[in-house]
Amino acid sequence: MKKTSSCPVCQHAIDTYKVSCPQNLETHFSPRTRPSLVYQSFVLCPHCLTKFNTAAFSVNEQTKLYQKSELVTLKEAEQAAQTYYHHLKKICAPQLKFLEIGCSNGILLQYLNDQEQIEITGLELSEDARLKARLDIQDRILNESLHSDLFPEASFDIIFMAQTLEHLSNPNEVIQFCHYWLSPMGKIILVTHDYNSPTNKILGKKSPIYDVQHNQVFCAQSLDLLLENNRFSKQEQRSFINYYSVNYALYLLKASFPFLPKISLPEFLDFKIPFIAGNLLSIYQKNS
Numbered sequence: 001m002k003k004t005s006s007c008p009v010c011q012h013a014i015d016t017y018k019v020s021c022p023q024n025l026e027t028h029f030s031p032r033t034r035p036s037l038v039y040q041s042f043v044l045c046p047h048c049l050t051k052f053n054t055a056a057f058s059v060n061e062q063t064k065l066y067q068k069s070e071l072v073t074l075k076e077a078e079q080a081a082q083t084y085y086h087h088l089k090k091i092c093a094p095q096l097k098f099l100e101i102g103c104s105n106g107i108l109l110q111y112l113n114d115q116e117q118i119e120i121t122g123l124e125l126s127e128d129a130r131l132k133a134r135l136d137i138q139d140r141i142l143n144e145s146l147h148s149d150l151f152p153e154a155s156f157d158i159i160f161m162a163q164t165l166e167h168l169s170n171p172n173e174v175i176q177f178c179h180y181w182l183s184p185m186g187k188i189i190l191v192t193h194d195y196n197s198p199t200n201k202i203l204g205k206k207s208p209i210y211d212v213q214h215n216q217v218f219c220a221q222s223l224d225l226l227l228e229n230n231r232f233s234k235q236e237q238r239s240f241i242n243y244y245s246v247n248y249a250l251y252l253l254k255a256s257f258p259f260l261p262k263i264s265l266p267e268f269l270d271f272k273i274p275f276i277a278g279n280l281l282s283i284y285q286k287n288s
């Protein structure tokens, strides 16, 4: 059955086909994403080059799913945080005011607090993820959904989101909130999936980025457009290498190719390996 879908980034209307929703979706939602269900309902917006999910959930449905979701991927959250910390410590100076949107159990905030003396704040919908943070870090995490009144104008020097922008129903609005919350020379730092990366191009429609939790996925060009349309200028953008455990790499492979047998190594063999997952690190500075 035909229907019309609007691009969540530029509102361009596209004719698509109705896709039926999979069942038991709550099991697929988690505060630090682990792709679980490759979902064939993404279309390319010819106007802004964002690929968006034509069967995405409403803001209310998504908020409820994330609020009651449980953080079951502590080890992966820690591995991801170590990679992000490695990049952020070169950019962040002590006493900077730093907000992470979608901070999960606050493990990255903990590193920045302990090692770099950064003033940290986190936003996370999942109460379970917040309760898995260290006690003093829990106090710095708000279990709130995004709205403009959360913080006064110019509250932060850096706002960081790692693989979070893909999950938001209203990316323009969130970037506008960030503009308001950032100090005059403030920066937004994003880690996003790049659908044009070699890894994702090879996997094609089987890439785990086309996951049920994602409302949209970006390439470098579409991300630039989103940020530039909301008064930010690009400072830096590059791909980088992630370090995953062998078991997580095997899990991702199985998410893309469900017919593969389920293999996992014993803990003592589950070492970290470099993995080109097709992620982009982008830094944008606020324009006046």
Ligand SMILES: [Zn+2]
Pocket: 007, 008, 009, 010, 011, 012, 045, 046, 047, 048, 049, 050
């Ligand atoms: Zn668009």
